[in-house]
Amino acid sequence: MSGKTVIARFEQGKETFEILVNSDLAYEYITGKRKDPMSVLDAEEIFKDARKGERQGEEKIKKAFGTTDMATVVDHILKKGDVPITTEQKNRLMEEKRKQIIDIIARNSIDPRTNAPTPALRVENAMNEARVSIDPFKGPNEQVEAVVKKISLILPIKFAKIKINVNIPPEYSNRCYGILKQYGLKSEEWLSNGSLSAVVEFPAGMQTEFYEKINNATQGRAETKILE
Missing domain, CATH: 3.30.1250.10 (Ribosome maturation protein SBDS, N-terminal domain)
Structure with a gap:
C-alpha cells in the first residue's frame, strides 16, 4: 500500500x-x-x-x-476536519473544486442584461481576474455564493430558472421523452396524433444545452417557447 x-x-x-x-x-x-x-x-x-x-x-x-x-x-x-495532504494533492484538489464551481455557476446562471446563459469560460476568466481562492476541503456548493459575490463586479450574474413549453412531433415524441425528464418535466400532454406537448423547468444556464439536445433528437422540428 x-x-x-x-x-x-x-x-x-x-x-x-x-x-x-x-x-x-x-x-x-x-x-x-x-x-x-x-x-x-x-x-x-x-x-x-x-x-x-x-x-x-x-x-x-x-x-x-x-x-x-x-x-x-x-x-x-x-x-x-483537517486531513494532511501533500502540496501536489492539495493543488489537484483545488483544481477539481475550481472546475466544479465553474460548472455550477455556468449551468445555473444567466447574464441579467441579456438573459443569455453565462459561458463557463467567462466565469473562469472572471474568477482569475478577481483572484478567487478555492478551499480544497470545502464542497463546491458551499463555496459558490462567496465566489459569485467576488466575481459579480466583473461579471453580472443572476441565478434563475427557465420554464419552456416544448411541442414534439409524433415521430420523435417517445425518443424525446427521456430528454424532457432529464430537464425537469413539469407537465405533459399526449395529443391524439401522438405528438407531445410538455413544459420543462431547469436552471437558465442550461438552455443552450437543452436546445441542442432537442434539436438533434428531432432534426430541428421541435417547437419551443419560453414561458413567463
Whole structure:
C-alpha cells in the first residue's frame, strides 16, 4: 500500500477527535474516488490524542457526531476536519473544486442584461481576474455564493430558472421523452396524433444545452417557447 499514516483531526469546542489514515487512500475518499470511509483507516479507533494512543470517550463522540457509528464518524472527520495532504494533492484538489464551481455557476446562471446563459469560460476568466481562492476541503456548493459575490463586479450574474413549453412531433415524441425528464418535466400532454406537448423547468444556464439536445433528437422540428 502506498501512502503514509497521517492523523486526520476534527475539533468541536474543546474536544478533539482524531483518526489514523493512509494519506493516499484518504485523498481518494475526499475526492470521491473511494466510497468506503473505513477502508482508509490504519486503526479502527477514534482518538482524543492519537500520538499518545488516548481514545476518545463514546459519550463525547455521540455528542459531537450524533452517533457512535464508526463509518459515519470517520466520514465526518474526513469531509469536515483537517486531513494532511501533500502540496501536489492539495493543488489537484483545488483544481477539481475550481472546475466544479465553474460548472455550477455556468449551468445555473444567466447574464441579467441579456438573459443569455453565462459561458463557463467567462466565469473562469472572471474568477482569475478577481483572484478567487478555492478551499480544497470545502464542497463546491458551499463555496459558490462567496465566489459569485467576488466575481459579480466583473461579471453580472443572476441565478434563475427557465420554464419552456416544448411541442414534439409524433415521430420523435417517445425518443424525446427521456430528454424532457432529464430537464425537469413539469407537465405533459399526449395529443391524439401522438405528438407531445410538455413544459420543462431547469436552471437558465442550461438552455443552450437543452436546445441542442432537442434539436438533434428531432432534426430541428421541435417547437419551443419560453414561458413567463
